[in-house]
Amino acid sequence: MNFTMKLAYSQLIVNRRRSTWTLLGIVLSTALIAAVCSLVASGSSAVVTLAGDQAQHGMLFVMLLFPAVIVSAIIIAMSVVVISNSFRASAAERTAQFGILKSTGATKRQISATVIYESVLLSAVGIPVGAVLGLILAYVGVAVANTHLQELESLAHVMIQELTVQVNFVVSLPAVLVSAVMSFGTVLYSAYRPARRAARIPAIDSIRGAGEVQVSAKQVRTSAVVGKLFGFEGVLAAKSLKRSRRNFRASVVALTIAVILFVVANGVMGAVGRLEDMMFGMVDATVIVDYTSAMPWYRDEYGEWSRYIAKPLDSKLASEITERLTEFGGVELFAVGGDMQTYTDASLIVLDTENYARLAEKAGVPPGSNILLNHYAINDRGRVVITEPVVFEGQTVQLVRRRDGDIREIELHGVLTADELPPELFPVNPAASVRYTIVIPYGEMRGFSWMATPGDKYGFMEHARLVMEEFFPGHDEGLYMEQGFSVSVFGTDDFIRVMNLGISVAGVFVFSFTMLLALIGLTSVVGTISANVRLREREFAVLQSIGMTRGGLRRMLDLESVMCSARSLGFGLPVAVLLGYLIHMPIREMFPVPYQFPWQAVLQCVVGVFAITWLTMRLSVRGKIKSSAG
Secondary structure, eight states: OOHHHHHHHHHHHHTHHHHHHHHHHHHHHHHHHHHHHHHHHHHHHHHHHHHOGGGGGSHHHHHHHHHHHHHHHHHHHHHHHHHHHHHHHHHHHTHHHHHHHHHTTOOHHHHHHHHHHHHHHHHHHHHHHHHHHHHHHHHHHHHHHHHHHHHHHHHHHHHTSOOOOOOOOOOOHHHHHHHHHHHHHHHHHHHHHHHHHHHHSOHHHHHHTOSSOOOOTGGGOOOHHHHHHHHHHHHHHHHHHHHTHHHHHHHHHHHHHHHHHHHHHHHHHHHHHHHHHHHHSSOOOSEEEEEEEOOOEEEOTTSOEEEOOSSOEEHHHHHHHHHHHHTTSSEEEEEEEEOOSOBSSEEEEEEOHHHHHHHHHHHTOOTTOOEEEOOEEEEETTEEEEEOOSOOSSOEEEEEBTTTOOEEEEEOOEEEOGGGSOTTSOSSOSSTTOOEEEEOSSOEESEEEEEEEESSHHHHHHHHHHHHHHHSTTTTSSOHHHHTEEEEEEEHHHHHHHHHHHHHHHHHHHHHHHHHHHHHHHHHHHHHHHHHHHHTHHHHHHHHHTTOOHHHHHHHHHHHHHHHHHHHHHHHHHHHHHHHHHHHHHHHHHSOOOOOOOHHHHHHHHHHHHHHHHHHHHHHHTTHHHHHHO
């Protein structure tokens, strides 16, 4: 071990607290990078299993790799800010020592090498520990994902009868090596700039402690408002922040990034929750019995690809199924069948006999009539806009079939508007091209759904499965496309769970990543404030010698933490709100989900940031002011 490495090692031992926080930052940074690389390796293995060996070179692998690169870039950027600040603080504390070494013949290269060696020694411990921790995090992440995927698989077997998805945890040596190299490069780069700066300071300036803080009178001027609001302590706090701008920059950046990630993640998850309420909040049914025909592709006589309904269900057979389902007793049913946009402008549906009679009575027409549901509900940038597209005069309408352009004429006998419809007839059209819906008494439909609200949910579900097996024997033994249709019985809460599984998995990973990244930032906050307090012990003694009380010093430091927090929030909150709004823009273009300002997340950030900086400052200064008084 050469002299410079011994010197670096001794500094790590002497400044155990700073070394510990720097080491923690390296461990967390390495762990996050290793976790991302391992998750990509495990996901890639799952993609190959599902999509074949060529999937690694296809779009699915790119979809895995692209977000991993973005996430890794964020981690590295945060790590550079945090770790670089730790080594800069180390170099600042040793400025006088460097001056003495220079005056005795030490070269610039040897001075910078002492700081670089600190990073190497810390990396030798932190990177292996971080790599192991990253593998553990990746293993836990895969386990969490598989827990949700197993739930998805069990629910999907009920609904679509075939789905097998699993991610196997893969310990990939290349992934571990890549994460180790990336982490080591990050640490070296973080240490290089402070090392070079320390080497450039002349020996005499280093001995005097100059060079790290060089400001003019103009740079430390403060607003008169600060003095009026916070008094003399506030003026000193503001001057200290301006004079030691480098000391607090990393803390401000770390807290700002954490604020942005937290608020944006909360905003996106809130939008998804409102989407769920929009999709399922209008229907009270607890069980859905569903029949859906397959729509395979075929070439028409002109050689163009088209689709057709393989096994439509006619309303007569649907009525028989309805009667058998109602034999359970104590169950309310709403049955509706649809042609799934067979025609260009309209959608044809049929209802069960009882609900059709109610609808006909409300429209003032006898049974057997065609009833126009005269509503055109579309999403207009997050708002549901409902209009009446047809001027009803009892006319005959012409429907153009999508498949071949054939025209079908239907006479309209009655009309209902959106506010007269039951909630089961969802008022937002599935596509902008479907301008209105016509209820007909009979017809062949691609799909049919029986929405039920039984007293005994699971008893009715078992009864429904037996009924569907009676009408479609062996329907759950073949594949959907091979048998030409699917039959399923499931609870609406199960369907919502399936819809939410991907959201839940994404939410777990997003918030876990945010919290771990915030921990990296927290190491910077704690390390920076602690180092700043150590460097200012002489300043505290001078202030106390001229009459400043301990309470005044604590008030000054409290105000420094408040100002640092306010600066972080001042940068982070506007950016977070703007990013959240921009991310929400494509969501509201697709779904009628209005934007809501993330008040709760903003309030949580304000309280959290102020609490972190204040507590860190108080813990760091404990004992320092007392010793200065002596």
